[in-house]
Structure formats: structure tokens, C-alpha cells
Amino acid sequence: MKKIYSIPVFLTMMFLVACSEDFLDLKPIAMETEETFYKDFDALDMTATAAYGILCTRDIFDYYIFMGYASAADDVEVGGENTNDWPQFQAVDRLQHSPMLSTIFDSWGYCYKGIRMTNEFLSRVDKIRATDTKVNQALVDQRIAEMKFLRAFYHFYLAVVYGGVPIADKIVDPSMFSTPRNSLKEVYDFMIKDLKEAIPYLKEKSQLAPNYGRVSKGAARALLAKILLYESSYAKNYPGDERFAGMQERWTEALQYAEEVINSGEYQLVGINGERFASWRNPNGGVGGYRWIFTLDGDNSPESIWEIQNVMDGKGWTYTRGSYIVTYFTVRYYYRPSDPTHSDRVVGGWSFNLPTSYMVNAFGNQDSRETGLHSVPVDPKLDPRFATSIGRPGDTILVNDQTEGEKWFPMSFSNLPTQTISRKYECSPQEYWNGRTNDNEGPMNVRWIRYADVVLMAAEAAYMAGDKPKALNYINQIRKRARMSGNTGYPEDLTDISFEDIVHERRL
CATH class of the missing domain: 1.25.40.390 (Serine Threonine Protein Phosphatase 5, Tetratricopeptide repeat)
Structure with a gap:
């Protein structure tokens, strides 16, 4: 009997002797680690x-x-x-x-x-x-x-x-x-x-299709041109400011990278030749290029260098992959002309980001604070970019009204101190308002780098580098596309250029 009891004791002792530190330091097998x-x-x-x-x-x-x-x-x-x-x-x-x-x-x-x-x-x-x-x-x-x-x-x-x-x-x-x-x-x-x-x-944008959200060679060149332009501006305008110590004027280098984008053949100013594009805004005649690039159909257009893509997987509150811009910028109220009280009715937008009178006047070259411009004062509404950018009393919005159905109703400005509204990022009821479940489900991509921005960078860099004819050419490309997006003949080409002209075009 004594021998029978000794066997399990012996086996237990042998097992303990055979144990090593490895037995205690085994890597977890049921948990992912960085190494695995x-x-x-x-x-x-x-x-x-x-x-x-x-x-x-x-x-x-x-x-x-x-x-x-x-x-x-x-x-x-x-x-x-x-x-x-x-x-x-x-x-x-x-x-x-x-x-x-x-x-x-x-x-x-x-x-x-x-x-x-x-x-x-x-x-x-x-x-x-x-x-x-x-x-x-x-x-x-x-x-x-x-x-x-x-x-x-x-x-x-x-x-x-x-x-x-x-x-x-x-x-x-x-x-x-x-x-x-x-x-x-x-x-x-x-x-x-x-x-x-x-x-x-990096690949060119045309080589990335359909994965346009990935960074392209054009996006990197454009960002580099912008950074070089910023550094040059700091160096020129704040020469004694310690915050910008060491900064240098690098206009020629900024121009080089901007023109690498321009000369790549990958991008264009949409609508510069008067093209019209199908849109819910004008089903019969289409819309001009400047209006179209800020619509859902204009996502990843030939003018887009880099956009944050709309994925809309709805995963999480801050990571919706949709856009809030549509809700934030669209007017809050409209009214029915058939209603004698013109009572406010909810569109669904929140009416943020209201253009000021300074912005309104800038479209007509009438902001008194702007000096040195070579463009003459005109009615702001003559610039086709105005109607795309700014809404005012009397303007209408497409709404799916519960009683009268889907049609264009006058916007209400009763709660807007500026009596204006931003209009670039509006969507139709079919695109957004009819089917949304959250306010952050705007369907459009976020346009981060546009070709027009790069053309303006090139204009500024060329002007500062002493090449006014080249700067004038680039500015007039921007103005021509705006002009060809409408039918008013404005804005006209400039015959001379100042730095203030470049800043003015960037505002618009």
C-alpha cells in the first residue's frame, strides 16, 4: 500500500522539476498582440x-x-x-x-x-x-x-x-x-x-480610379506648393517676428510645384468652355461648371485634387463617414406662398455660416476695404458664383412639402441677422432630406484640395516672383471659368494685375 501512494507523489515531483520559467512566460494564445x-x-x-x-x-x-x-x-x-x-x-x-x-x-x-x-x-x-x-x-x-x-x-x-x-x-x-x-x-x-x-x-489621380480617396501625386504637389507659399508669405510679411524666425521667401519653388500640378494634364477648371451639366437644379438645361462641382454629382470631378470620401457606414458618432456640412449650411425655414401668414416651416438645415455684407459686396467688387483692384464695381448678382454661394430673400429651395409635394419654395430669413444663407452645399430631397436618419448623413465628399486653389497659388507665386504676365493669365483662367458658368458676361478678364486682385479672387 505504501508503494501505491508513492507513485503519484513521485510523478508530481517529476512534473515540478520539469517545469521551467517558460511554463510561466507563455505568450497569450487567446489574445491578439502587436507581435502576432x-x-x-x-x-x-x-x-x-x-x-x-x-x-x-x-x-x-x-x-x-x-x-x-x-x-x-x-x-x-x-x-x-x-x-x-x-x-x-x-x-x-x-x-x-x-x-x-x-x-x-x-x-x-x-x-x-x-x-x-x-x-x-x-x-x-x-x-x-x-x-x-x-x-x-x-x-x-x-x-x-x-x-x-x-x-x-x-x-x-x-x-x-x-x-x-x-x-x-x-x-x-x-x-x-x-x-x-x-x-x-x-x-x-x-x-x-x-x-x-x-x-x-505616389500615383497620379487617373491611376487611382476608383480609389480616389487615396493620396495622389497631384495632392502631394499641391500641399507642398501651399506650404511653400505659406512660408514665403510669413517671411515676407513678418521679417522681424520671432514666431517666423528662419522662414524664407520660396516663391519660385512654390510656383514650380503648383505648375507641376497644372501641367500634369490630370485636372481642369470644370466648365471653363461653357459646358453644362445635368443636375436636379435645372433638369432641362443643366447647370454651369462652378455650380456643378459643389453638388453630389460633382464628387471627384476633374477639378478635384483630393477629397475626403463619403462612405456612410454609420459606425459611430464622430466617425459617421457622412458629412454635416449639408445640415449645418442649409437654410432652416421656408414658407408656402399659398399660406397668407407665410408661417415658417422646417427645411431641416441649421442655417450656420452666414455670408456678411462684406462678402456680398465682394462679388460686385464693392467692398470698400479692398483697394488696388483692377475690376470695376458691378451688381454682385452678375457674377455667376454669387448665386451658387449666397442666398437672399426671394430665393427658393427645393423642398418635399407634406401638403404641396416636391417643388421650389421661398426660403425664410426670419431668423437670419445677415439676411443671407450659404448655398454651395445644398442637396435635393431625393439625395438627402427624404431618407436621412441622422443629421450627419450628408452625401457629398469634403473637397479639401481643388485645382482652382492651385491655379490661384500659381498666380500668387508668379506675381511675387516677378512674373506678372503669368500671374495675370492664371487669374483670368479663374475669372473665365466663372464667366462661362453663367450668361452675364461677368466677371470680365483683367488687363492688369495686383496682389489685391489675387486676394480678391481667393475670397470668392
């Missing part, structure tokens, strides 16, 4: 997708940039139901904002989230490239370039809001959370380096 997840390029590519995904955040890259920051200038007021609507935006409008406003600090967190994703990808790609035998090396080069563009883009957004910021060129660990800010010049040099390294490996 990043096994091939397909897994790493999900991180690249996540870096793009930050762009779908409604708080930053959707209505914030158009409404939250534009209201600080004189061309728009915040608007809304009344002057107390959206206090955070009202504070920016009155220049009473603080760093604690979500309109300010949200950009910090979201941009650095995007930067972290780009750095996560870039820190792992060399190992994956060496170990994944099936990987397409050209595709790896393209993704690296895309991540460098996005890293530069997020840094640029931060620099516009904050000035000098901490450069994040690698994954940030807790010990780096108190990293001091870099100078603005250092941030600009970092962005320029990333973009120059990215351009050779």
Missing part, C-alpha cells in the same frame, strides 16, 4: 487605413474647418437659430475663444491620433517588407508615400491652428508626453521633407 497581429503587409495596411480614417472625424475635417475657423474672419457670421446658438463657434466669431474650446483642442487630439497611425505604419514597414515574401514592393513604396503625405497634412493642420507644435516623427511613448514644441520653421522643414520624399512614389 503585424505578421504581413495586409495586416499593416489596416494601420494605413486607420491613418486615413481620422479624416472622417466630423469634428475636425468636416464642418469645423469651414465654419469654426472661417467665422473668425469678416466674410461669414456663425448664424444658427440665434446669436446664442453654438456658443463655442460664437466665441471664435467674436475672437473670445480659449484653448479649452472643443473647436480648438479637438484638432490637437485628432491630428496626433492620425500622426500616430502614420508612425505606427512607418516604424514597422521595413520589417514587414523583409519578411513578407509575397508583398508587392511597389505597393509598399506607395503606402509609405501616402503615410508621409498624411503625416505632413496632419502637422500642417496643427501648424495652422497652433503655430509651432511638437514634431512627431516616431511613435510617442509616455516619457515623451511633455515634449516641447518645435519652431514653426522646424515644422515646415519637416513637412516639406516628407512631401518631397513622397511625391516620386
